[in-house]
Amino acid sequence: MNNAQDGLWRRGHVISMVAVTMVALVVEPSPVLGQENAAEDLLKFKTALVNADPALADWNPSTEPCTGNTGNWEGVLCYNGYVWGLQLDNMGLQGQIDVDALAGLQSLRTISLTENNFQGPMPDWRKVPTLTSLYLSGNQFSGRIPDDAFNGMDFLKKVYLSNNKFSGPIPSSLASPRMVEVGLDNNQFSGGIPPFSADNIMVFDVSGNQLQGPIPPSLRKLDPSSFEGNSALCEGPTCEPSPDMEPNIHPLTPTKAFPSKRKGLSPATIAIIILSSLLALFLILLLLLLCCRWNLDDDVESPRHMMMMRSEMVSPYSERRSPMTLGASPQQQATKLSFVSNDRQKFDLQDLMRASAEVLGSGSFGASYKAVLVDGEALVVKRFKQMTNLTKDDFHDHMKRLASLKHPNLLPLVAYLYRKEEKLLVFDFVTNNSLGKHLHDDGKRPEEWPKPLNWRCRLKAIKGTVRGLAYLHAELPALDAPHGHLKSSNVLLDSNYNALLMDYALSPVVNPAQVSQALVAYKCPEYAMSGQTSKKSDVWCLGILILETLTGKAVDKHLGQGCQYGAELARWVKGIVEEANAKGAVGVFDKDMEASAEAETEMEKLLQIGIRCCQEELDKRLDMAEALKRIEQLQE
Incomplete structure (x- = not known):
């Protein structure tokens, strides 16, 4: 499993809170009746589970599930004395999910049962129409999900079904315009992707399935890793639906225009075919050489080579120039660092490529590197891949705004590099490391x-x-x-x-x-x-x-x-x-x-x-x- 898939897989372990404003949309039961029913319904739900104890040992009638915003029972999330969420992750639970019992919890908004051992078909969650979040990742659910499985769930915004064994088409009822997060990766879904609306989508992953046909235009701006592992998916104007998604097209039967018997080829025809093949082979080799040259140029710009390659590398950009040189070609300009202060000693990308490099770590945004220039100046280069939707002008404007911030407790920005695929930010290296490193040195001080x-x-x-x-x-x-x-x-x-x-x-x-x-x-x-x-x-x-x-x-x-x-x-x-x-x-x-x-x-x-x-x-x-x-x- 790659890092991107692993990150989305971990998202199935956690649970989101319900919008407080939605509580008013549901008729609230009286406090006494609501709490009595909650205990009864939850105990009924527990009875259908296997291996519920000791994880749910404190689920018993002697205490109420909720006191204000505090849950008294393990995994029960509360708001104003009512049960609004269940988080029963990684408890080894099996058995039946009694949705009928949960239907009695009128304030229930979010359910997380990730990393358990539930099997069988998808439960009928339509009986709990007030849900806003559903997390079922990391179980053994299987089979086809009915196309109308999410009909009537008008508040549902987040669904994670990752790492199960679901098969068949993705239910079209899941493609609601209200959907914000969808994790369906690492299942056995087949067929096409329903037309999800990307207006509100913040997380979307269907990687590791058996999906076919074109990616809906509304989703093509999302991270390509969201669709990896589906070899029959495609996009672009030449993309056609998979044959499995349409009636089979049988080969043409022999006709007068296409006789079934071929005559022998003449020597002239054979010669023409051989010459055409040689010419095509030559053109392919030429194209491969050009591709290699273009890849070399791309590698010169990549942060990995920027950090790891040394001065002996030969490239079209080996000549030292000021980062603000005017009149450079667009390709050259893409490798020019922009400095936020004129009183700063300038260096260029080649200086960074010649620098000794050390990988400092990888965080939420990407990798960070320490680069020591030839003159001994130490810098930190941070690589960001989550800024690809930004125009060049908007990025420059925001960097200028950051450059205007001056305070002794802010680490100032030194320079930055704009590329469509990623952005680099350069800072001075701080020798004493971070507060986190000092607090948690793990014996490596x-x-x-x-x-x-x-x-x-x-x-x-x-x-x-x-x-x-x-x-x-x-x-x-x-x-x-x-x-x-x-x-x-x-x-x-x-x-x-x-x-x-x-x-x-x-x-x-x-x-x-x-x-x-x-x-x-x-x-x-x-x-x-x-x-x-x-x-x-x-x-x-x-x-x-x-x-x-x-x-x-x-x-x-x-x-x-x-x-x-x-x-x-x-x-x-x-x-x-x-x-x-x-x-x-x-x-x-x-x-x-x-x-x-x-x-x-x-x-x-x-x-x-x-x-x-x-x-x-x-x-x-x-x-x-x-x-x-x-x-x-x-x-x-």
């Missing part, structure tokens, strides 16, 4: 690093982070989440442990279909609830960062590519709060901070600020100004 970060360094990093965030919010008021991608690996530390934020303000240039998968702010509760981010989405990211910094507990696996907001991240926060309540705040702090008794008081204050920043309800969450004010008051 470089010798030049000091012992683990103490309280003073951690508070300094948090203060620098919130100052940089506040500046972005003031300078970019039009963006819902001005940073949008705050996490510990994007907080770099200089030699004095001052924070430098990177990967900020990228949401306007990331492809809409990939922005929710790539950026951390889109994994916040409000995006899962309403499909919208807000200024407080950055505050939510800040709260997660604060808790991670104080406790030393890693959270990256919940924020990586393909992960959305789910109960597992809520439990991560809840677990810290419960541990603090049980042991006292000191009990959750990272022992490596080695703080004094006086410092522990300030640490407790920061812990409470982090918890306030992580509130799921927006009106209970701090805003950026208040978070800044409270953090600035803390003493080292």
Whole structure:
């Protein structure tokens, strides 16, 4: 399974929240009756399952499933005292899915049963017409899905059926204009792709099936990897439906115009055929040589060669020129770096190709490289493949906007390269690495690093982070989440442990279909609830960062590519709060901070600020100004 497929496969493990505004569309039962029915219906649902215990051992009549927004039963997600979601992933469950029992849950909006052992045909989910999200990936479901399987499910937006054994055509009822995310990869679907509307589609994957015929025009702008592994799929003006999708066309029977018996070929005809074949062979060889030449040129431009090839490489661009040289050919201009500041010493793409290179890692956007130029200058080159929908002018305009941002806690952009297929951003290399590396070194701490970060360094990093965030919010008021991608690996530390934020303000240039998968702010509760981010989405990211910094507990696996907001991240926060309540705040702090008794008081204050920043309800969450004010008051 390739990385793209693996990322979409992992998306089947997580669950999205329901839009709060939709709750009003359903008649709510009275609180007492609703909760009594919920317990009864869930226990009936559990009875039909195999291997339900011990995973669902706490499903019993002695407690209510929900208390406010807190689920008291394992895997039960709650809102205002009602069951709105079930997340029963990776529990080894088998047996029957009693959809009739679930139909009694009037507020149920999302179901996730991924990575279990359910078998047989697709259950009749039409009995739960209020569902907005359905996750069934990683089971053993099989057989043909009825074409009307999703009729009447007017709120359904997200369906993941990946890694099952479904066969037959993709049901046309799934191609609703309301659909936002569709994962059907690694099944045995055949036939054509229904005409999905790409207006709202953010995730779409039908790779690894047996689909045939043309890709619908509405979907051709999506990532080509979404269609890989279907050898009979095609696109373009010459693409025709597969013979299996239309009546068989039988060979022509012999007629007078096409006699069934052939006469022997004359020597002249044979000579002409031989000469024509030789000429065709020559033309093919010439074409192959030209293709090789074009591929060489493309390789010169590719980041892989830019990082790995050395000065002995011969190319049409080996002559050193200023990146802003006018009058260059379009092909040459495509390899020219654009610098955001005129007072910066210039270098060109050839300098980067000659540089010693080191792969730093691969994140949500792509690979990052460290390049050390001949003169010793160290740079970081980041490669982005999720910006292909952007025009050149729009990309240049946004880079100029980023260049205008000046703050001591922002890592400034040095240069960038625009290519249709991908974009490169160049930054100065920061020697002290990221806050995340210091918090989670996994025993691989470089010798030049000091012992683990103490309280003073951690508070300094948090203060620098919130100052940089506040500046972005003031300078970019039009963006819902001005940073949008705050996490510990994007907080770099200089030699004095001052924070430098990177990967900020990228949401306007990331492809809409990939922005929710790539950026951390889109994994916040409000995006899962309403499909919208807000200024407080950055505050939510800040709260997660604060808790991670104080406790030393890693959270990256919940924020990586393909992960959305789910109960597992809520439990991560809840677990810290419960541990603090049980042991006292000191009990959750990272022992490596080695703080004094006086410092522990300030640490407790920061812990409470982090918890306030992580509130799921927006009106209970701090805003950026208040978070800044409270953090600035803390003493080292």
